[in-house]
Amino acid sequence: MKKPRLHRRKKHIFNKIDLTSNTQSDATNAAGEPLLPPKISKIIYDANDMQQCELSFADLAMFKPDADKKLWLNIHGVHDVDLIKKIGDIFHLHPLVVEDILNTEQRPKIDEFDDYIFLETRLFYYHQDSMSASSEQISMVLGHNFLLTFQERSTGAFEPIRERLRASRAQIRELGVDYLAYALLDSVVDRYFSVLEDVGEASEALEETLLLHPTNAELHSIHQLKHVSIELRRAVWPLREVINSLTRNEKGFFQPATMPYLRDVYDHTVNFIESLESIRDSLSGMMDIYMASVSQRVNLEVRALTVVAMLFMPATLIAGIFGMNFHEMPWLAEKNGFWWAIGLMATIALMMILIFWRRQWLSSKT
Incomplete structure (x- = not known):
C-alpha cells in the first residue's frame, strides 16, 4: 500500500491515548455521561437480502468480511481501546486513524488512503430546557465494499437509515456502501438543521421577552444560544470542506450515481451556514437590545x-x-x-x- 495522504500532523500522541491499555481514567465521556458497554452492530446486505446481528468482542476473533455482500459495522462506545484496535487490525487501518477514532475531541476532517477514506464529523443534540447543545463524534471508514462507523453513545440517530435498509427494494440496498455513507452524512446535516430550527424558535421567543421586560435571565439565555451557535459553526465549517473533498471523488470510492446526492448535501451545508450566520446576527442584535434596555432603565432611574x-x-x-x-x-x-x-x-x-x-x-x- 502506498503512503497515505494525511491532512494533518503525523506525530503520534500516545501520551494522550494508550493503544495498549483498556483501562479508562474517567467513568464518563466528553459530555459527562456515564460510559456504557461497547456495542457492535453488523449489517450485511445486497439488493435482495439484509441481515442484522450483534457481535461480541470474542466474535471479532473469527470475523471475516464477505466480499460478495456490502457490510456496515457500527460501533457504539469508542472508549474500549482493545476493541477499536482489534477492528483496526481486521480492516488494516492506519495507526493514526485508530488514534483519531479514540480521540473524540477532533474537528471534522478527512484522510484519504488507497484502500479507504476516513472522515470525522459531529452529531449535535439540542436541550431545550437548558438552551444548550451536546455533540458526539462520528467517525467513518469507507472502503470499496464496507463502511465502519464509530459513535460515542447509542442514541438511535441512525435508526431511520436502518429502517430504510430493512425495506425491500430500497434504493439504499441497490446502490453501494458509498450511498450508505452519503445517507449517514445527510442525516448528520439534517440533525444540524433540526438543532438550528430549535435555536431559531428559542431566539424568537427570547426576542419577544426582551422587548417586554428584559432581565438577567434573558441575558443568560442569549449567552447560551450564542454558545450553541458558536459550537455549530465550529463543526459545520470544516464539515463543508470535508463534503467538498468527497464531491471531487479523487480516489473513486463514490459511484457516479451517488455524486449528485453528495453535491446536494454540500448545498445543504452551505445553506445551513447562511442560516446560522443569520441567527448569529439576530442574537447579536438581541444583545444590543438588552444593553439598550438596561441603559434606558438606568437613565429613567x-x-x-x-x-x-x-x-x-x-x-x-x-x-x-x-x-x-x-x-x-x-x-x-x-x-x-x-x-x-x-x-x-x-x-x-x-x-x-x-x-x-x-x-x-x-x-x-x-
Whole structure:
C-alpha cells in the first residue's frame, strides 16, 4: 500500500491515548455521561437480502468480511481501546486513524488512503430546557465494499437509515456502501438543521421577552444560544470542506450515481451556514437590545433622582437664606413668616412639577 495522504500532523500522541491499555481514567465521556458497554452492530446486505446481528468482542476473533455482500459495522462506545484496535487490525487501518477514532475531541476532517477514506464529523443534540447543545463524534471508514462507523453513545440517530435498509427494494440496498455513507452524512446535516430550527424558535421567543421586560435571565439565555451557535459553526465549517473533498471523488470510492446526492448535501451545508450566520446576527442584535434596555432603565432611574433633587433645591436655597446668622433680615420678625416660606417652597415645587410634566419628564415612556 502506498503512503497515505494525511491532512494533518503525523506525530503520534500516545501520551494522550494508550493503544495498549483498556483501562479508562474517567467513568464518563466528553459530555459527562456515564460510559456504557461497547456495542457492535453488523449489517450485511445486497439488493435482495439484509441481515442484522450483534457481535461480541470474542466474535471479532473469527470475523471475516464477505466480499460478495456490502457490510456496515457500527460501533457504539469508542472508549474500549482493545476493541477499536482489534477492528483496526481486521480492516488494516492506519495507526493514526485508530488514534483519531479514540480521540473524540477532533474537528471534522478527512484522510484519504488507497484502500479507504476516513472522515470525522459531529452529531449535535439540542436541550431545550437548558438552551444548550451536546455533540458526539462520528467517525467513518469507507472502503470499496464496507463502511465502519464509530459513535460515542447509542442514541438511535441512525435508526431511520436502518429502517430504510430493512425495506425491500430500497434504493439504499441497490446502490453501494458509498450511498450508505452519503445517507449517514445527510442525516448528520439534517440533525444540524433540526438543532438550528430549535435555536431559531428559542431566539424568537427570547426576542419577544426582551422587548417586554428584559432581565438577567434573558441575558443568560442569549449567552447560551450564542454558545450553541458558536459550537455549530465550529463543526459545520470544516464539515463543508470535508463534503467538498468527497464531491471531487479523487480516489473513486463514490459511484457516479451517488455524486449528485453528495453535491446536494454540500448545498445543504452551505445553506445551513447562511442560516446560522443569520441567527448569529439576530442574537447579536438581541444583545444590543438588552444593553439598550438596561441603559434606558438606568437613565429613567437617574432622571427620577434628578427630578427629586431639583424639587428640593429651591426649598434648600430658601431655608439656607433664612438660616443665615444676621441680626437684621427681612421677614424674620413676621408673625406668619414660616408659613410664607413654606408656601413659597410649595409654589416653586408645583411650578417645577408643571414644567417637568409639560416636558414629559414624569413619564417612563419617554
